[in-house]
Amino acid sequence: MPKDALIQKSLEINLFYQRIMKEHLFLIETHLPCVETGYILEADILKKSFEELLSETTILSNGMISEDAINSNEFVTKYTLSAEEITSKLTGASINTKITEAELTLKPDKDYDYTGWFEDTICNLNQRSRNLLKDVIEFKKKLLSLVLTCKLELMLYPDMLEHLIEEAEIYMEVLEALINKEIPKKTTCGELNFWNHIMAEHAEFIDGMLDPTEGELKDAAKVFTDRFEKLVKECVDDASSKIIKKSLEATTEIRDYKKTATEGLLECKIKSIIPPILADHVLREANHYIRILKNRK
Ligand SMILES: [Fe+2]
Ligand SMILES: [Fe+2]
Numbered sequence: 008m009p010k011d012a013l014i015q016k017s018l019e020i021n022l023f024y025q026r027i028m029k030e031h032l033f034l035i036e037t038h039l040p041c042v043e044t045g046y047i048l049e050a051d052i053l054k055k056s057f058e059e060l061l062s063e064t065t066i067l068s069n070g071m072i073s074e075d076a077i078n079s080n081e082f083v084t085k086y087t088l089s090a091e092e093i094t095s096k097l098t099g100a101s102i103n104t105k106i107t108e109a110e111l112t113l114k115p116d117k118d119y120d121y122t123g124w125f126e127d128t129i130c131n132l133n134q135r136s137r138n139l140l141k142d143v144i145e146f147k148k149k150l151l152s153l154v155l156t157c158k159l160e161l162m163l164y165p166d167m168l169e170h171l172i173e174e175a176e177i178y179m180e181v182l183e184a185l186i187n188k189e190i191p192k193k194t195t196c197g198e199l200n201f202w203n204h205i206m207a208e209h210a211e212f213i214d215g216m217l218d219p220t221e222g223e224l225k226d227a228a229k230v231f232t233d234r235f236e237k238l239v240k241e242c243v244d245d246a247s248s249k250i251i252k253k254s255l256e257a258t259t260e261i262r263d264y265k266k267t268a269t270e271g272l273l274e275c276k277i278k279s280i281i282p283p284i285l286a287d288h289v290l291r292e293a294n295h296y297i298r299i300l301k302n303r304k
Pocket of ligand 2: 174205209292
């Protein structure tokens, strides 16, 4: 992989996933019963460690990442900051909003010149992210096994915890490739099935976390689940351009649905147990997948 592509890809991947990881830890931290002080503290420390990395990545990324990446709204959206402020205030758990403010002012690359020093810094960043990610995966797996043996109460579905592990593991796959200076490569079906499955689960979680009276939104979520599950079944060997197109259509629609939901939650117009930052989080994951699909077209 050429040096400049490796640097840019590393920055974009870390910008996206470091935030995803610290938000997963925030969710875990705020959905544990107060009696679990040890695990709450562990989640908080891991969250803050990812925040430190993300803050570093943000500084390094200014003027270095593609315009395409910035415009995809996969790093931050116009809702992120308010979602963070509200969710942090209501849960009492910390969120470093300074990072978000800095991310909102990120500028794309302009005649960048990557020096050897910069390449070493990025390699080091990838390695430190991998080390921390390893701890995060272990932590999530430990919690999942405790939940499944009824030794721990976590107010998140076990299936959601598994989903958080899957996202951490795909980040690990990409990081490993970047550390080996390779282009992270998945087959088209491999990549589409991963993300279509993630989108199906988002719809299931939204359905399960909306108030029972939110009939219309719940019905729409169910339709999305079926649609994405069907797409997973359809992609078996190598994907045709038709399935990429269908996935892009479905993801654009669920993105709009998530956008409306985030707005509704921020304005307190939707009854649910969905924290606003979670709505914005799944919106960014859809934006990230849309960029992947557009590059595959
Ligand atoms: Fe996530
Ligand atoms: Fe997700």
